[in-house]
Amino acid sequence: MSRFIFKRLLQAIPMLLIISFIVFSLIQAAPYDVIDSLTTPNMSQAQIDLLRQKNGLDQPFLIQYFLWLKNIFHGDFGHSLVSQTSIAQELAVRIPNTIKLVVPAYLTALLLAFLLGLAAAAHKDRWPDRLINGIASFGIAVPTFWFAMILIYLLGYRLNVFPIIGMHTVGQEGSFADFLAHFFMPYLTLTVAFFPELTRYIRSSALQQVAEDYVTVQKAFKATRWQIFKRHISRNVLVPVVTQLGMALPMLVTGAIITESIFGWPGVGPYLMNSTKSLDYPVIMALMLLSATLVILGNLLSDILYSLVDPRIRKGGQS
Numbered sequence: 092m093s094r095f096i097f098k099r100l101l102q103a104i105p106m107l108l109i110i111s112f113i114v115f116s117l118i119q120a121a122p123y124d125v126i127d128s129l130t131t132p133n134m135s136q137a138q139i140d141l142l143r144q145k146n147g148l149d150q151p152f153l154i155q156y157f158l159w160l161k162n163i164f165h166g167d168f169g170h171s172l173v174s175q176t177s178i179a180q181e182l183a184v185r186i187p188n189t190i191k192l193v194v195p196a197y198l199t200a201l202l203l204a205f206l207l208g209l210a211a212a213a214h215k216d217r218w219p220d221r222l223i224n225g226i227a228s229f230g231i232a233v234p235t236f237w238f239a240m241i242l243i244y245l246l247g248y249r250l251n252v253f254p255i256i257g258m259h260t261v262g263q264e265g266s267f268a269d270f271l272a273h274f275f276m277p278y279l280t281l282t283v284a285f286f287p288e289l290t291r292y293i294r295s296s297a298l299q300q301v302a303e304d305y306v307t308v309q310k311a312f313k314a315t316r317w318q319i320f321k322r323h324i325s326r327n328v329l330v331p332v333v334t335q336l337g338m339a340l341p342m343l344v345t346g347a348i349i350t351e352s353i354f355g356w357p358g359v360g361p362y363l364m365n366s367t368k369s370l371d372y373p374v375i376m377a378l379m380l381l382s383a384t385l386v387i388l389g390n391l392l393s394d395i396l397y398s399l400v401d402p403r404i405r406k407g408g409q410s
Contacts, residue, residue, distance in 0.1 A: 096391065103387040108160075110383045111376065115156050118372045124148060125172045128369040146172050159376060169373040171366070178377045181362060186344060188258060189358035193346045196278050197339055200285035205332065207286075208293025212301060213320050223290065230287030239280045239353045246276060256355030277354045281347055289335070296331045300324045330397065337393030341385040344378070 126143050134142075143149050147158065162169055168178040211223040247255040254260065254273050263269040300306065301324065309319050339346075344359050351360030359378065366374035 096395070099387075099391050099394075103384075103391075106387065107380065107383055111160070111380055112156065114379045115159070115372070115376060116152075118370060118375060119152050119155075121370055123370065125370045125372065128173065159373070163380065168377040171371050171374050173366070173369050173371045178374055181374075182359070182377070182381070185357060185359050185362055188356065189347060189351065189360070190343050192274070192277055192351070192356060192358060193281065193342055196281035197285055197342065197346070199278075200282045200289055201332070201335070203282070203286045204289030204293050205328075208290045209297055209320055209325060209328065211290070211294045212297030212324075213316055215298065215301075220294075223294075227287040227290045230283055233283075235280060235284045235349050236353060238283055239276070239350060242276045242280060243353070258357055273354075273356075277347070277350050277356055280350050280354075284350070292335070293328060293332060296328050297324055300327050303327075334393040334397045337389045337391070337396055340389035340392060341382055344385060345382050 126139065126146070126148060129142060130139050140149070147155060150158070159169070168182070170177055171181070207223045207226075211220045214220045243255050246252045253276050255276075258270065258273050259266070260269050260273075297320075305323065306319055309323065314322075345363070347356070347358060348360035348363060350356070351358045352364050355361070362374065363378050365371075366378075
């Protein structure tokens with residue numbers, strides 16, 4: 092296992108380099124750069140050139156890329172060209188805020204999906220299955236931003252039950268009740284966004300288990316459908332579900348960009364959106380590299396979890 096992990100990590104290095112080069116090239120190919128968002132109408136061309144030189148944007152493309160790469164190898168994400176703040180310090184504050192939102196929503200969605208997916212598989216082609224499948228289809232079809240705006244209008248504006256934006260009310264940063272009030276609507280939005288596809292995935296996995304020989308044997312022994320699903324199918328469905336946890340790892344950083352931006356949640360989402368608008372390339376590159384690393388680590392974690400929960404993977408090839 093250790094050799095497998097080490098080999099996968101070595102394979103990830105050239106992949107990250109290729110991804111970073113492609114993203115950096117696309118940023119450079121844009122018709123404008125961050126200097127265009129920093130200049131004012133009363134600036135002279137000499138002042139603009141000085142500003143470009145100060146931020147190292149007067150250098151050729153490859154030199155800019157290798158200077159950025161050199162800083163990354165030294166553990167330095169650099170500074171935002173717009174706000175001049177440390178990217179590492181910003182991420183140290185924003186990533187925990189995103190995790191506080193994404194993790195509870197994803198775990199809630201996973202629990203709902205597990206229960207509804209098993210219920211749909213147990214009643215295949217009957218009204219519970221059609222109802223659950225209809226709910227999942229509706230959830231997939233509804234855009235996240237539209238559902239978020241409906242919540243804001245109904246619960247935030249018309250009923251005035253929950254605050255609309257932010258993570259805390261000014262002056263109540265230490266209040267847990269105030270945090271929950273701000274947390275509820277983005278949490279509900281993400282839960283509704285996550286659970287439809289998870290429900291279909293678990294339903295499909297459960298139906299595959301229903302077709303296995305051990306289910307036929309259990310039926311021959313007069314086991315009820317409830318007993319089969321509770322004692323056997325639910326346990327076997329946990330194998331693909333556990334691997335989904337590894338695939339969800341990148342969402343800890345980029346899983347709530349739209350929701351955070353709509354609700355003004357001080358996480359990674361608004362930071363990335365604002366940086367993209369102004370082509371603040373050090374921020375974009377740092378978040379891209381972090382996201383790509385989490386994708387690779389998530390795939391690796393899925394493989395490890397799969398081998399841990401299914402002994403047949405570890406014993407493959409052994410007599």
